[in-house]
Amino acid sequence: MAGGGGGGNTRELDQTPTWAVASVCGVIVLISILLEKGLHHIGEFFSHRKKKAMVEALEKVKAELMVLGFISLLLVFGQNYIIKICITEEAADTMLPCKLKKGAEHLGGVLGRPQAPYYAAAAFSPHPHRLLAEANMKAKCHEGKVSLISINALHQLHIFIFFLAVFHVMYSAITMALGRAKIRGWKEWEKEAAGQDDEFSNDPTRFRFTHETSFVRQHMNVLNKTPASFYISNFFRQFFRSVRKADYCALRHSFVNVHLAPGSKFDFQKYIKRSLEDDFKVIVGISPPLWASALTFLFLNVYGWHTMLWISIMPVVIILSVGTKLQGIICRMAIDITERHAVIQGIPLVQVSDQYFWFARPTFVLFLIHFTLFQNGFQIIYFLWILYEYGLDSCFNESNQFVFARLCLGVVVQFLCSYVTLPLYALVSQMGSTMKQSIFDDQTSKALKNWRAGVKKKAPNSNSKHGGHGSPTAGSPTRAAADSGIALT
Incomplete structure (x- = not known):
């Protein structure tokens, strides 16, 4: 992927057709809008059915998706900096999720098994050094050290976060x-x-x-x-x-x-x-x-x-x-x-x-x-x-x-x-x-809150007019619920 080269699979954005860029972006934007509209309609359905808890649950799901989205963005933005972090080969060979294979390049991360696609390709390629250079072009580590996590492993981690968001x-x-x-x-x-x-x-x-x-x-x-x-x-x-x-x-x-x-x-x-x-x-x-x-x-x-x-x-x-x-x-x-x-x-x-x-x-x-x-x-x-x-x-x-x-x-x-x-x-x-608070529906809760606010507001006036004794029935919660036409059924 050397800057703007003409290789078939090495073109960067400045050498990519505009119709291809616009098409890919258009599909992604369309899918995102459809998902957002779908969640919005689900929220309106819950609101119409007066399912306050379900509306709050939906908002929490949106918040979790936003957190996962931030994680994904941080990975994209920080990948060039992450792969520049170098560790020793001895440290890279410890605590692997799969058994270490001899001769495998340390291109896998903590989430992926040690990957050897570039190594295998290099063995049978007329330009092995070029493939290895492309795989590690931004990982400039000294001899005896490797990147903390490779670009390939970061890509796999990205996919894992996508799976986590969708299936959650x-x-x-x-x-x-x-x-x-x-x-x-x-x-x-x-x-x-x-x-x-x-x-x-x-x-x-x-x-x-x-x-x-x-x-x-x-x-x-x-x-x-x-x-x-x-x-x-x-x-x-x-x-x-x-x-x-x-x-x-x-x-x-x-x-x-x-x-x-x-x-x-x-x-x-x-x-x-x-x-x-x-x-x-x-x-x-x-x-x-x-x-x-x-x-x-x-x-x-x-x-x-x-x-x-x-x-x-x-x-x-x-x-x-x-x-x-x-x-x-x-x-x-x-x-x-x-x-x-x-x-x-x-x-x-x-x-x-x-x-x-x-x-x-x-x-x-x-x-x-x-x-x-x-x-x-x-x-x-x-x-x-x-x-x-x-x-x-x-x-x-x-x-x-x-x-x-x-x-x-x-x-x-x-x-x-x-x-x-x-x-x-x-x-x-x-x-x-x-x-539990859920024994009260939304109308009852609102009536009780209004009653409480009304009592607080009337308390000073009632104390001054009646020597500190307010009306025992005018502001009762039962009266407030009855005024709203609320029953326990």
Whole structure:
């Protein structure tokens, strides 16, 4: 690529036809505009449906794409400076992702195996020195030293970032679609549960012991057993009807009675769906700890360390542990009910508490789900990038059977996490000590904010006119919600 030479594959921009430059740029600009318009229309759809959490999640996806775009731009701008950084050949031969081949030129980077295309071409080319000079024309290192990372490796890194951006959006969309599909199936349970509330409230003679209720009977097989059998039973329960009708009705009944007025008309299924959207708004982002975990994987992906194996197993272990814990929380609630030996009317009242969760923090469970989704998605994207760059029979893949098993494991984790564990968390996390903000829709939140602002504004006048006592009803939040025509349904 010597300045403006006439070689067929060495022409620079000043020797390239203008129609070729304009055509390539036009296609890139057109695709970019179509993508931007598509995201804009998706945002308008969510806004029209009053899906505030989904709008915020979409904005977070855009922000992540912008970060990846900045990374790509920095690589383009800094590549001429990066390849001028020289290191010793001994350092370049350490911690390689693939076994070092004798005689290979050190043109690969930390992400790519040691590449030898220029070396192989030079061996059979009438101008070997010219090819090698073109490959390292800007890497002016002294004898015994090589570039920190080559132009070819930087190009491969660019492609990896593109894969990460594209599949991050697709992966997030699949996660949300599966979660919503799971919660959509609870709509019929919500209608039946609302009917049961009316049935038991209008029939005061229907009393029974707690151990006779459907919720407790379904968990009797784990009562009075060893801790090992308790966790084994809950481990397998997450694979077969992770949320049952009796579980849903019991948790719904307890939530309404603890956080709202007993007998309130409340659409719990719709609230869970909004809560899932709030959780999705969290897991769609890539936080600094997740970036650190990705960089740690790239750093430890050394030949012989089997890092690819560990990154495939880790998401499975975490998500199965989380699912077992969530199932165990439901069973623990049933055990607590039986220990009270109470006589109840209708559905038993579950005790709500953060103590059921690890470290008394329900959000820690959400972080583990977030970490699992990111790690699983990252290893799938890494596999697809390797398949594109190096093919199936590359040194990254130990065997085709192992690759197939790892890919199937990634798909299973994605389905299990999105369709089972995340909706289960959205339901069980309502049994914490505090109530989530998503219980209020946008209109209710706006009415409460207006009420608060109105009280602050009227407080000085009320104190001066009534000796420090304001009106007890004129500015109440219930009145503000009623004025806006808002109900809890």
